[in-house]
Amino acid sequence: MTAGLQPGLVVELDIGVRRIVAPNASFMTGPGTNTYLLGNNEIAVLDPGPAIAAHIDRIVEVATAPIRWIVVTHTHPDHSPAARALAEKTGAQLIGRPAPDGPQQDKSFKPQRILEDGEELASDEFVLRAVHTPGHASNHLCYELMDRRWLFTGDHIMNGSTVVINPPDGNMNDYLASLRKVAAMDLCMLAPGHGELLDEPQRAAEWIIKHRLEREARVIDALALLGTATVEELVETVYADVGAFLHRVAQRSLLAHLIKLEEDGRAQRWVDTWTLV
Numbered sequence: 071m072t073a074g075l076q077p078g079l080v081v082e083l084d085i086g087v088r089r090i091v092a093p094n095a096s097f098m099t100g101p102g103t104n105t106y107l108l109g110n111n112e113i114a115v116l117d118p119g120p121a122i123a124a125h126i127d128r129i130v131e132v133a134t135a136p137i138r139w140i141v142v143t144h145t146h147p148d149h150s151p152a153a154r155a156l157a158e159k160t161g162a163q164l165i166g167r168p169a170p171d172g173p174q175q176d177k178s179f180k181p182q183r184i185l186e187d188g189e190e191l192a193s194d195e196f197v198l199r200a201v202h203t204p205g206h207a208s209n210h211l212c213y214e215l216m217d218r219r220w221l222f223t224g225d226h227i228m229n230g231s232t233v234v235i236n237p238p239d240g241n242m243n244d245y246l247a248s249l250r251k252v253a254a255m256d257l258c259m260l261a262p263g264h265g266e267l268l269d270e271p272q273r274a275a276e277w278i279i280k281h282r283l284e285r286e287a288r289v290i291d292a293l294a295l296l297g298t299a300t301v302e303e304l305v306e307t308v309y310a311d312v313g314a315f316l317h318r319v320a321q322r323s324l325l326a327h328l329i330k331l332e333e334d335g336r337a338q339r340w341v342d343t344w345t346l347v
């Protein structure tokens with residue numbers, strides 16, 4: 071972990087862009103969730119993180135001006151649950167998209183303003199533009215800091231860990247399309263939900279696309295070898311390069327790859343088994 075990613079430490083990344091890391095480090099969240107504070111006169115908090123009292127207190131302490139907006143990339147439990155308590159403390163407006171049905175969703179997040187793709191939040195100091203990026207989560211928004219050419223990527227692109235695509239809310243075809251959307255943008259910096267800044271946005275997005283398609287090729291090879299197989303059988307072969315302790319999580323992304331192949335007409339499912347078409 072780099073020094074700037076210690077929980078509670080405030081790092082000024084650029085003028086009017088500060089980062090605080092939540093104390094929720096894990097193998098899924100890396101060093102912890104990045105909470106960003108934008109603006110100096112009026113503040114937008116981007117991804118307040120998990121509902122940990124010490125983190126919420128730290129955000130309030132660090133904010134040297136009124137917090138007017140709480141902006142959320144998506145409603146997984148490490149990104150949005152602090153929003154409600156922070157809004158109660160500050161009166162800030164909640165902005166983002168509501169949680170879809172399903173497990174691992176923060177239903178407590180009730181946005182007062184729901185952003186569609188391309189809609190903007192403007193203050194005297196900055197303009198944030200919502201970029202709908204489904205794939206990791208169907209309601210996922212990245213936020214472009216206009217003029218600066220920064221993109222806050224939430225869990226769409228992380229630094230240092232692989233994004234899990236967990237069906238049915240997670241969808242691999244959508245994820246790849248959303249990565250291509252980011253790769254086509256004119257950006258100079260990615261500010262992820264976990265890990266350090268990424269200063270080669272297009273290259274980062276293209277690398278992930280390449281990595282995912284290589285994994286897909288391994289799925290096809292494994293199915294060709296095994297004929298018919300379950301996800302549990304396939305994971306040993308397809309994720310042989312990944313530690314066995316990660317295989318349970320990897321099974322979710324593997325299922326997402328299989329569903330993509332099914333959507334593409336290249337694989338078919340019969341109950342719990344998969345075969346190539």
Ligand SMILES: [Zn+2]
Pocket residue numbers: 144146206207225
């Ligand atoms: Zn997430």
